[in-house]
Amino acid sequence: MLRDQAEHHPDGTVVAEGGAGLTLSGLRTAAAGIARGLIALGVEPGDRVAMWGVNSAYWVAHAFGIWDAGAVIVPLSSRYKGIEAAQLIEKTGAKVLITGAGPTSAPLAGLLPPLPGLRIVGPGMGAAAGPGIGRKTGPGVGSGIDSGIGPGIGPGIGPGTGPGTGPDEGTPGAGLRSLGAEVSEREAEDRALAVRPDDLCEIMSTSGTTGAPKGVMLDHAQILRGYWDWSEIVTLGEHDRYPVIAPFSHGFGLNAGLIACVLRRATMVPVPVFTPDALMSLISSERASVLAGPPTLFHRLLDELDRGSWDVSSLRVAICGAAAVPSALITRMVERVGLERMINAYGLMEGTVVSMTRSGDPIDVIANTTGRPVPGIEVKIVDDDGKEVAPGERGEILQRGYGVMRGYWNEPAKTAEAVDADGWLRTGDVGVLDEAGNLAIVDRKKELYIVNGFNVSPAEVESLLLREGSLAQAAVIGVPDPAAGEAGLAYVVARPGVTPDPEALLAWARANMSGHKVPRRVIVVDALPANANGKIDKRALRDRLP
Structure with missing residues (x-):
């Protein structure tokens, strides 16, 4: 799809960011260079490559680079803290993690616990940049590669250079493109053209009722068909300018945003932090x-x-x-x-x-x-x-x-x-x-509730809260919230001899969970109600609502 669009509409602007633009031909060129770098890193067809960062042209180019390499993208929410990101990386067996800009100035990869064997690629990564991201890190931590995009250049588009047309320093994926010099263009193109419609395209994290997120497998054919039809009904077209507010790490942002815009030659405006x-x-x-x-x-x-x-x-x-x-x-x-x-x-x-x-x-x-x-x-x-x-x-x-x-x-x-x-x-x-x-x-029917458009699994929030250390039990329910639609309310039981502080628990949650998962309020109780099967009776908890 990308090759067809770039061949017939090379100068069409598909990404607008910071006063600069990324054309379809520029995206195709950047993606091919990134794919060569991933191949040089040892990425094979079907391997999982995680992508972690806020919406940006950098994210767009690296997503298509992952697909060009025949790999499967595993998007990580930029809201994730280290525990959450590591769970999905380990679950999917991702071989490489590409990090872009995060919602704050702190490097995202610096949030991760040690993950043996993981290769990390990102902007501005040097040996002193933090754990898990320098070339000379210790064993079992992971190794990193500087993307080549320095401070002040921005996440993927250098002023005045034009992505895909100027020097590496101003283009998305410059570091991977330098690394990929040892891989021939023909080898990379053969890899891309070998991808079949029923090959996996993405593994998306979804909230469940069991406490741990599951990885949803979607193939290329169903994504292209589904979001062509979606775009057709929406009447999305080449004259549209479409701010993509939903994160690219979310199914809507990635598929009904990033992919839909390339499918229909609309100009996407990535919104890093809305x-x-x-x-x-x-x-x-x-x-x-x-x-x-x-x-x-x-x-x-x-x-x-x-x-x-x-x-x-x-x-x-x-x-x-x-x-x-x-x-x-x-x-x-x-x-x-x-x-x-x-x-x-x-x-x-x-x-x-x-x-x-x-x-x-x-x-x-x-x-x-x-x-x-x-x-x-x-x-x-x-x-x-x-x-x-x-x-x-x-x-x-x-x-x-x-x-x-x-x-x-x-x-x-x-x-x-x-x-x-x-x-x-x-x-x-x-x-x-x-x-x-x-x-x-x-x-x-499930217990999920929705905070600002994001599904939240009570079981996942409960599991994370129990990692704090002072709690014996936690039960979370969704309650109406005028600002967010719904919000979490946590009832917690302390471990023997411990007196938990609700404000301290909330502070811990804010430091260790995505913002939409953090409960609005924590209520300490002596015991949680149980039904006849011995399970926590959440209906009874709703009846207690303050």
Whole structure:
């Protein structure tokens, strides 16, 4: 896909960042050079390569470099702390970690515990840069390679050089490209052209109910088909400018952002760290025409419009995801902003794109449903016995079709629990299909809750909290939150002889967990309620809500 786009539209700008642009030919050139560097490092077809950093042109170029090398990308959230990143690196057996800019000035790789055998590549890495990232680090820590991108040049685009056209120092992946000089262009091109549609493309981390994130396996064919269809319904095109707010480490940011823009030759504007205060300036300065996010994002946009005289006339399409969107919000967005369309959609990591509203749908359909299944996807609603229910009745949403994952990485038993012998994926979401086939999401069968658009597994947060050391038990539930939609509330029981400090626990959580996983509040209790099976009774905990 990248080669075809670069051949026919070489000068099309696909990434805009910091006043500079990355063209399709520049991306193709940068990716090929990065792939040669990865091959020189010993990366083989099918090997996993982790990518850790905020949204940037650097991230885009290295993602395509990983795919050019025939490898599988394992995105790590830039919000991750060391424990969280190490879990996914170890689970997938990643051979190389590429780090870009992080949300703070601290090198991301410096957060990691020792990981034997891991090769680390990133900008500005020297021998004194921190544990695990210098060439001369001790045994069992890992070795590192400077990307060649020095301070002041930025994550991938050097002012005045033009990525893919100027000297290595200003282009994405300069360090890997230097390393790859020993690998011939022909060898790297043969590697890229050997990638088949059913080869793995990405392993995405997903929250589960067991405490440890699972790795969702998706292949190239389902990603390309799913997000071509998504883009077609969204009407994403070469004249659009699309700020990608969702992290590239998230399925939506990577697939409905980075990949969709290259597929449709739209210009992506990577947003490294999103702040609501910068939203209006971003839309206005970048002349954004497509915007995707949760309903809270659009409420904020309208509030800012009411307070000032911002120019958002460039916006034409807005996309929400799997959430109830108040009818009044849609009406105000169309009338106040002048949108052509507002779209509601439903997807999940294990199933890619499931359903979307379409052009011409009335406001009540967009507000109350996620539309009809996309081409090639079947949806049905079943009761607790697995029997299909009538239209209008609630039940678990099952999905079947090309978008269903290949499985969970190295977890065949959990894969079999999620996908039955007939190919139906149990989504864990509760929904209703109306007579017209529109799907409404009404509840979640799993315990997951959603903070600012990110799924959070209570079991994972509980497992992390217990690492702090003062707790015997922890139980986390999702509760309504006006700012984030939902937030975590943790009930904890102390170890004998210990008196835990809720504020100290929260401080520890902030230092060791992604921000969206940190509970809003910690409540210390003498004991947790249990049901007849001896499991923690979270319904009883909800009844206790302060």
